[in-house]
Amino acid sequence: VNRRILLLVGAVVVALAAVFLLYRRSVRTAAPGNIIIQAIRNDTVPMSRNARGPKSRTAPPLDPARLPELVRDTSWEVRLDAAAMVLETRELPQPRRAELLLDALGQEISTPASAPPLTGSYLPRTGVHRLHYVHLIEDLGPAAAGPARNAMQKESGARREWATIALGAAGGRDAAPALRQLLRSSSEAAVRMSAAYFLGRLSDRSAIDDLRAALGDSATARIMSDDTGTRGRTLYPVREQAAGALMVLGVKVERNGNTFTSN
Amino acid sequence: MLPLFCRAAPPRLHPPCPRHSTRLRLVVLPLLLLPLVGADHAQSKPDPKPIIRGILRYERRGVSAAPPTGLVTGVFVGAAAGVGSQRAVKGFFKAMSGAAALSGKSSTKDIHDLLRSTDNLDMSGWPVKAEYGADVSFTLEEGKDGVFQLKEGSVSWSTRNDTKIVLEGKDGNTHIFHDVARGQGSSALTPENSSITLRTEGKGKDATVTLDIDVKHTMPYDANALWSAMGGLSVLRIEEHAGTQQWHMNVLGQQYDEPPKSGEPSSGGFGYSRTTVLDSISRGREVWLNMYDSPERIEYQLFADCTAEIKRPIENDELAFDDKRPGKIEQYAKSEVIPDIWASAVRWVFPEIKGSKLEPAPEKAKGDSVPYTYTGLPDQNADFKFGDFVTDFDSKQATAAGCKGEKRPAAFFFSREANNNPGKPALPPGSSRSTPDPNWFYYWLQTKAAQGHAAQIRYSDGSDMARGELRCQPGGDYGVYLPETDYITVCNLAKVGFASRSYPGLGPVRNFHGIDVFGVTIRHEWQHFLDYRQWWGNPYGRYIDAFDKDGDKLPDKLEDSIVPPSPLNKRVAHFNPLVFDSALEGLGDEHTFAWAAEHEYPVGTADAEDWSCEGGHQAFSDKCKEVYQVKIGPPVKEVGPNQKVPE
Numbered sequence: 051v052n053r054r055i056l057l058l059v060g061a062v063v064v065a066l067a068a069v070f071l072l073y074r075r076s077v078r079t080a081a082p083g084n085i086i087i088q089a090i091r092n093d094t095v096p097m098s099r100n101a102r103g104p105k106s107r108t109a110p111p112l113d114p115a116r117l118p119e120l121v122r123d124t125s126w127e128v129r130l131d132a133a134a135m136v137l138e139t140r141e142l143p144q145p146r147r148a149e150l151l152l153d154a155l156g157q158e159i160s161t162p163a164s165a166p167p168l169t170g171s172y173l174p175r176t177g178v179h180r181l182h183y184v185h186l187i188e189d190l191g192p193a194a195a196g197p198a199r200n201a202m203q204k205e206s207g208a209r210r211e212w213a214t215i216a217l218g219a220a221g222g223r224d225a226a227p228a229l230r231q232l233l234r235s236s237s238e239a240a241v242r243m244s245a246a247y248f249l250g251r252l253s254d255r256s257a258i259d260d261l262r263a264a265l266g267d268s269a270t271a272r273i274m275s276d277d278t279g280t281r282g283r284t285l286y287p288v289r290e291q292a293a294g295a296l297m298v299l300g301v302k303v304e305r306n307g308n309t310f311t312s313n
Numbered sequence: 314m315l316p317l318f319c320r321a322a323p324p325r326l327h328p329p330c331p332r333h334s335t336r337l338r339l340v341v342l343p344l345l346l347l348p349l350v351g352a353d354h355a356q357s358k359p360d361p362k363p364i365i366r367g368i369l370r371y372e373r374r375g376v377s378a379a380p381p382t383g384l385v386t387g388v389f390v391g392a393a394a395g396v397g398s399q400r401a402v403k404g405f406f407k408a409m410s411g412a413a414a415l416s417g418k419s420s421t422k423d424i425h426d427l428l429r430s431t432d433n434l435d436m437s438g439w440p441v442k443a444e445y446g447a448d449v450s451f452t453l454e455e456g457k458d459g460v461f462q463l464k465e466g467s468v469s470w471s472t473r474n475d476t477k478i479v480l481e482g483k484d485g486n487t488h489i490f491h492d493v494a495r496g497q498g499s500s501a502l503t504p505e506n507s508s509i510t511l512r513t514e515g516k517g518k519d520a521t522v523t524l525d526i527d528v529k530h531t532m533p534y535d536a537n538a539l540w541s542a543m544g545g546l547s548v549l550r551i552e553e554h555a556g557t558q559q560w561h562m563n564v565l566g567q568q569y570d571e572p573p574k575s576g577e578p579s580s581g582g583f584g585y586s587r588t589t590v591l592d593s594i595s596r597g598r599e600v601w602l603n604m605y606d607s608p609e610r611i612e613y614q615l616f617a618d619c620t621a622e623i624k625r626p627i628e629n630d631e632l633a634f635d636d637k638r639p640g641k642i643e644q645y646a647k648s649e650v651i652p653d654i655w656a657s658a659v660r661w662v663f664p665e666i667k668g669s670k671l672e673p674a675p676e677k678a679k680g681d682s683v684p685y686t687y688t689g690l691p692d693q694n695a696d697f698k699f700g701d702f703v704t705d706f707d708s709k710q711a712t713a714a715g716c717k718g719e720k721r722p723a724a725f726f727f728s729r730e731a732n733n734n735p736g737k738p739a740l741p742p743g744s745s746r747s748t749p750d751p752n753w754f755y756y757w758l759q760t761k762a763a764q765g766h767a768a769q770i771r772y773s774d775g776s777d778m779a780r781g782e783l784r785c786q787p788g789g790d791y792g793v794y795l796p797e798t799d800y801i802t803v804c805n806l807a808k809v810g811f812a813s814r815s816y817p818g819l820g821p822v823r824n825f826h827g828i829d830v831f832g833v834t835i836r837h838e839w840q841h842f843l844d845y846r847q848w849w850g851n852p853y854g855r856y857i858d859a860f861d862k863d864g865d866k867l868p869d870k871l872e873d874s875i876v877p878p879s880p881l882n883k884r885v886a887h888f889n890p891l892v893f894d895s896a897l898e899g900l901g902d903e904h905t906f907a908w909a910a911e912h913e914y915p916v917g918t919a920d921a922e923d924w925s926c927e928g929g930h931q932a933f934s935d936k937c938k939e940v941y942q943v944k945i946g947p948p949v950k951e952v953g954p955n956q957k958v959p960e
Contacts, residue, residue, distance in 0.1 A: 083363040083455035086513060086522060087617045089591040090365060127814075127824075134822040166789040168816055169837075170904030178899040182817035185897075188884065247897045273901065276793050276838065283864060285893055290863070294892040305862050305891045 114139045121154040126163035126179060129154045133186060148187055148194035152201045152216060155183035156209045172271035172285050177240045180212060184244065188219035195222040202228070211241045218248035226254040233260050233292075239269035243287045250295025258299060264292035265303075265310040284308070363455040364464075365511065366714050367615040368654055369526070371583050372446045375607030376436055379443035379474050381579055382536035382553045383492030386476050389441050393605040396434055403431035420587035421609075422601035429604055436606035443474040443494075445581060449528055450714050451502055451509055461511035466502035467713070468530050470581055489541040494553075496534020506530065507582070511615070513591070522594040524587045524613075532581030585611050596652075614652035619716035621648040621659045621681070621704040626723040629699070631937040633926040634690050636731035642687040648704050649681070655716060656681035658708035664700020666725055668692045668735065679707065690727055690752070692735050694759040697924035699724045699931075726926035726937050727752045730807050739770065741784060741802050744777035753811075753831070753925050754803060762832035762919035766839055769800045775808070792834040794841035796849065796856040796866075801838035806830055811928060816908035818898055819881065823912070827928035828919050833911040840910035844903050863893045866903035877902075878909035 117139065120132035136142065136150045162176035171178055187194045198217035202225075205213050211232055217225035229252070232245040246264055249257040267288035275283070286308050293303045293310045303312045376393040379386045451466030474494040481487050502509075508527045513520055533555035540549040550561040556578035560571040587597055598612040625647040626632060634640035646663070650656040661678040663671055668691035673683065691697065704718035727734070732748060734755040740746060749755070750772045758767045773793070775785040784793055785804035791813060793802040813830045815823040825833050848868050849856045860868050867875055869890035877885050881896055888902045889895040895902050920930035926937035 083459055083461065085520070085591065086461065086511060086594070087363055087365065089522075090595040090615050091617050130814075130817060130822050168900075169789075169791065170901055170907065171899045172894070172901075173899035178817060181897060181899050185818055185884065244897065274789075275901075275904075276790060277796060277841065277866075285864075287894070290892045290894065291897065294889050294895065297889060297891065303891060310891075 114142070117142075117150055118153070121150045122157045124157075124161050126158065126161075126165070126175070129157060130179065130182075133183060137186060137189075144190050144193035145197050148190050148197040148220070149201075151183055151186050151190070151194075152197055152213065155180060155187075155212055155216060156201070156205065158183060159208050159212060167274040169274060169276045172273045172287060173240065180240065181244065184212070184216055184219045187216045188221075190220065192221050194220035198222060199224070208238065208241075211236055211238065215241065215244045215248060218245070218252055221252070223252055223254075226252055226257065230254070230257050230260045233257070233264055239267070239271070239288055242267060242269065243291045246288060246291040246295045250291075250298035253299065255299055258296065258301060261292045261296050261299070261301075262312050265289050265296075265312060267292065363461075365453045365455075365461055365615055365617055366451070366619060367453065367509070367613060368448070368450045368652055368710070368714065369611060369613035370446070370448050370654075371528075371585070372444065372610045373583065373603075373607055374444045374609075375605065376439055376441045376443070377603055377605040377607040378445040378472070379441055379476070379492075380445075380472050380494045380496070380532065380534055380536060380581075382494055382534075382551065382558070383474060383476065383538045386441055386443065386474060386492045386538075389439050389476075393436055393439070396432075396436065396605070399432070403428075420589075420597075420599060421585045421611075422599045424586075425601050425603045425609075429602060429606065434606075437602060437608070439606075440478060441474075441476045443472075443476065445472045445583075446470065447528065447530075447581075447583065448710070449502065450710055452714075453509060453511055459513065463502060463504050463507060463509040466507070466509070467499060468502055468507075468528055469497075469499040470530060470532065471497035472532060472534055472581060474536070485544050486542070487544055489539065491539040491541075492536070493538075494534050494536035496532060498533065500530045502528065502530070511594075520591055521588050522591055524585075524594060524597075524615075526585040526613075527582070528584070529580055529582035531578045533578035583609075583611075612654075614654055616652045619651060619655070619706075619711065619714050621650045621655075621706065621716070621718045623648050623702055623704055623719055623721040626702060626721060628721055628723075629933055630723040631726055631926060631929075631932050631934060632687075632723055633726040633728055633937060634687070634731075634733070636728050636733065638733040639689040640728065640731065640733040641689075642725070643684070644686075645682055645684040646702055647682045653681070655706060655708055655711045658706050658711050659704050659718070660707040661685075662701075662703040662705075664698075664702065664723075664725075666691055666698075666700070667696040669696075687725075690734050694756040694922060694924065697725045697727065697756070724924070724931050726924045726929055726932065727756060729753045729811075729925035729928055739772050741771040741773055741777060741779065741800070742798075743779065744771075744773065744784075746774060746776060748774070751805070751807065753806070753828075756924065757828055757831045757919070760828065760919040760922035762828050762835065762922075764832070764835055764839070764914070766801070766835060769842075770835060771800050771802045773802050774805050791830070792838040794838045794845070796845050799842070801835065801842055803831065803834055803838075806834070815911060816898075816900070819878065819905060819908045820912040823916070825911075825916070827925065828923045828930065829914070829916050832914045832916075832919060836910050836914040837907045840907040841903070844906055848903075863889075863891055863902075865893045865895075865901040872902070875902075878906050881905055881909070 117132055117136055120128055121136065123129050123132065133151055133154045136147050158176060158179050163179050165175045167174055168178060187198065195217060198213055198220050199222060201213035202210060202217055214225055214228045214232060218229050226249065229245040229249050233242050233249065236242050236245065242264065246261055249261060267286065269286065269288050271285045271287050273283045273285055289308065289310050293305065296303050296312055301312055303310055376389050379390055447468050447470040449466060449468045452464045453461035454464040455461050472494065474492055477491040479487065479489050506529050508525065510525045511522060513522050515521055536553040538551040546565055548563045552559045552561070556576040557573050558576060559573040562569045594615065596614040600608065600610045603609050623646070625645065632642050632644060634642055646661055648659055650659055657680055659679065659681050661683050662675065663678065663685055665671065666687055668689060670688045672686045699722045701720045701722050703720050706712055706716045706718060730751055730753065732751045734749060734752045736749065736755045738746060738750045754772045757763065758770060763770060773784045775783060775787060777784050779795060784802060789809060790804040791806065791809060792804055811827050811830050813825045813833065815821065844866065845856065848871065860870070862869055867888060872888040872890040875888050876882050877888060877896060885896040893901050896905065898905060900908070923930040926932060929937050932938040
C-alpha cells in the first residue's frame with residue numbers, strides 16, 4: 051500500500067512540475083517586456099536564401115515494378131536506363147530479365163532512337179542500341195534462349211529478325227538455320243552483319259558457304275570519326291563480320307582494301 | 314530509509330538492495346532530479362534583462378527655446394510664462410469639465426493643443442530667434458514591474474539665441490536690445506538626471522504603451538546681452554560664460570564693470586510623452602506648438618536590435634558577369650537598417666575579385682542601398698569565388714548603440730557561352746581565328762577537368778580546317794585528335810548542349826553534363842593520343858595505312874594480342890586484325906578504348922571549380938544552376954572535390 055501511495059505521490063509531483071514549467075514558459079512569453087520587444091521587432095518574413103550544399107547527381111531510385119513499362123518507353127534514353135537497371139535487379143530471374151531486354155529491343159525497333167550517331171561509330175544510334183540489347187541478352191547466356199525463342203515465334207518482320215539474332219546471341223543453336231536465312235535475305239544490313247557475327251559465335255560450320263557469299267555483300271556504312279583522317283571512310287560491315295565469322299570457324303580469309311577473299 | 318545506490322551483487326561499495334527497491338528508486342530519483350533540472354536550467358541560461366534601445370531628435374524654436382540669459386528675451390519669456398500659466402490653469406479646468414477630453418491614446422502634442430485652445434493669443438510671431446536641439450540615444454532595461462526604464466544614454470545638445478529689437482524713440486533716443494547666446498555639448502544620461510520609461514497597460518487588443526521622456530542635462534553656454542539706449546550713450550552688457558555672469562555698464566562715457574558672479578550653468582532638456590497601441594510605438598514623429606506657441610518637433614525610434622541586414626545580394630546569390638566585353642556585373646547592394654535613421658551611416662565592403670575593377674571606392678560605398686560594378690573578368694578561374702558582402706556602421710553613435718553589420722556570401726560566375734575572358738585563345742595549328750575562346754573553355758582548362766593536359770588542349774569553334782576538312786564537324790563533334798600530333802582539340806560543346814552519354818556496352822549507362830562533358834571529352838581524345846603514341850608514334854613515328862588493313866587504328870600484327878577494354882574483354886578475348894569492329898559494337902576497335910576511358914574520368918571532380926553560369930556546380934538557384942534534369946538510371950559514383958584525377 052505504501053508503495054502505491056509513493057508511486058501516486060510521485061506521479062502527481064511530476065505532473066505538477068511539468069505544469070509549472072509550461073506555465074512559466076507561457077508567462078515569460080506573455081510578459082509585457084516580451085510583448086513590447088516583439089512589437090518593436092515587428093518580425094518580418096525571413097528573406098529567401100540559397101542553401102549551400104553538395105549537389106547530387108544520383109538519380110532517384112527506380113521502382114523495379116515499373117521496369118516492364120520502362121523498357122517499352124518511347125524514349126530511347128529511358129529504355130537504355132531501364133535496361134541497365136534490369137541487369138542490376140538481381141532478384142529478377144534470368145529468363146524474366148531476358149524477356150524485359152527483348153521488350154526493350156523490340157521497342158527500339160518500333161520507335162528507333164533518333165539521336166545523332168556516336169563518335170567513332172558507323173551505325174545510326176538505333177543500330178548501336180539494338181546491338182547493345184543483343185549483347186546484354188548474350189551476357190545472360192542460355193537462360194535467355196527460351197524467352198528469345200518465344201519472341202521469335204511470336205513476332206514478325208524486323209522484330210522477329212532481331213529476336214532471332216538474340217536467340218543466337220543467347221547461344222541457341224537452333225537459331226543457326228534462321229540466322230543463315232537472315233544472312234542471305236534480310237533487307238537490313240545490320241541484321242545480316244549481326245547474323246554473320248553470331249553464326250561465327252555459334253561455330254556453325256554449315257554457314258561457311260553463306261558467310262563466303264556474304265564477303266561480297268554490297269552494304270556500306272560511313273564512319274563518324276573524331277579523327278579527320280578516318281572521317282567519312284566507307285566500310286562494308288557485312289563483309290567484315292562475315293570475314294570475322296569465317297576466321298572464327300577456322301577459314302582463312304585475306305583482305306585487300308575492302309575486298310575479302312576466302313578459298 | 315531507501316538507499317539511492319545499492320548493489321545487486323557482491324561489490325561492497327553500496328549496501329544491498331532491499332526487495333522492490335528498483336521500482337521505488339525509479340520514482341524517487343526523478344523526483345530528486347526534477348529540481349536539479351530546473352536549477353540547472355536556471356543557472357546555465359540566466360535570462361538577461363530585456364533591453365530596448367532608442368534614438369531621438371528633438372527641436373524647439375521660439376520663446377521657449379531661448380536660454381535664460383538675455384534682456385529682451387527675458388521679457389518675452391516672462392510674458393510667455395504668464396500666458397502659459399494661465400493656459401495651464403484654463404486647460405486644466407477645461408479638461409476637468411469634459412469640454413475637451415484627451416483620448417487614452419494621446420501625446421504631448423495633444424496636451425499642448427488643448428492648452429493653446431483656451432485663448433486666442435498667438436505668441437509664435439514674437440521676435441525671439443532662439444532654438445534648442447538635442448540628439449539622444451538611450452538604452453532601456455526592463456524592471457521587475459515590467460516597465461522599461463532608462464539604463465544609460467547620451468545627449469548631444471545645442472542652443473542658440475540671436476534676438477534683436479530696435480526701438481526708435483523720439484529725438485534719436487533709440488534703444489537696441491540684442492541677446493546672443495550659443496552653446497553645445499554632450500553629456501551622459503543617467504537614471505539620476507533623466508527619465509525615460511516605456512510601460513504597457515491593458516491586455517490583448519486594448520493594450521497600450523506609454524513612452525515618457527524627461528531629459529535633463531546641464532547646458533553651459535556663452536551669452537552676451539546688450540541694451541544700448543540714447544544712441545549708445547548708455548550701454549548695459551551682460552556676459553555669461555557657463556553660468557558665471559559679469560555686468561558691464563557705460564553711461565555717458567563712464568565705464569563700470571562689476572566683478573564676475575560665479576554661478577551654476579543653466580540646465581536644459583525637454584519632455585515628451587506618448588501613449589499609443591503596441592504596433593505603432595516603435596517609431597514616432599510629431600510637430601506641435603507648445604503652450605508658449607513655440608514649435609517643437611520630435612522624431613524617435615525604438616529598436617531591440619540595431620542591424621544592417623543585407624537584403625541584396627541574398628545569401629549565396631549568384632552574380633554573373635554579363636556577355637559584353639569587358640564583362641560587367643552591375644548590381645546594387647541593399648540593406649535594411651534598423652533603426653533607419655542610420656541608413657546613411659551604413660558602410661559596405663565588397664569582395665575583391667582579382668583582375669576585376671570594383672566601383673565604388675570603399676570610401677564611397679555608403680548608404681543602405683549602394684550600386685556597384687565589377688568590370689572585367691579575372692584571369693584565373695580560381696579568382697571566381699564566394700565573397701563576403703559586409704556591412705558595418707560608420708557612426709560613433711550607432712556603434713555606441715550596439716549596432717552591428719553583417720556578412721553575406723555571394724558567388725561570382727562567368728557567363729558560360731560568352732567569350733569575354735582576358736586570355737589568349739588556344740588555337741590549333743593553322744587556325745587564324747581572332748576571337749577569344751569561349752569562357753567555359755578558357756576557365757575550365759584551368760580546372761581538374763583538364764586532367765593536367767591543359768598545355769596540349771586546343772579549342773576549335775568549327776571554323777578552322779585540318780587536313781582538308783573542317784576540324785570540328787557541325788552536328789555533334791565533341792573533340793578531335795589528329796594522329797601524328799601531340800595535342801587534342803575540344804570542339805564547341807555549346808552546340809551539343811554540354812550534354813553527352815556514355816557508349817552503350819562500354820561501361821555503365823551514364824549521362825554527363827556541363828564541366829563533366831568537358832572532362833570526358835578530354836579523357837576520350839587523350840586516350841586516342843595515348844593509343845597513337847603507344848601503337849604508332851613510339852614504334853613507327855607515324856601512322857602507317859599498310860600496317861592497318863582494317864583501318865581500326867590498331868596495328869594488324871598486334872591485334873591478336875590486344876585485349877579489349879573492360880567490360881568488353883568478358884565477351885571478346887582479343888581483336889581481329891582484319892575486322893574494323895571485332896566485337897560487333899558498331900565501333901572501330903581502337904575507339905573502344907577511348908569510349909571506355911571516359912569512365913575513368915571521375916565525375917564531379919571539378920565541381921568545386923566550376924563557376925560557369927549556367928551550369929556551374931557552385932550555383933544553387935535557377936539563375937545559374939545546372940539546367941539539366943537528372944534522368945532515371947543507376948547511381949553515378951560521385952567524387953569529392955579533393956579527389957585526385959588520375960594522370
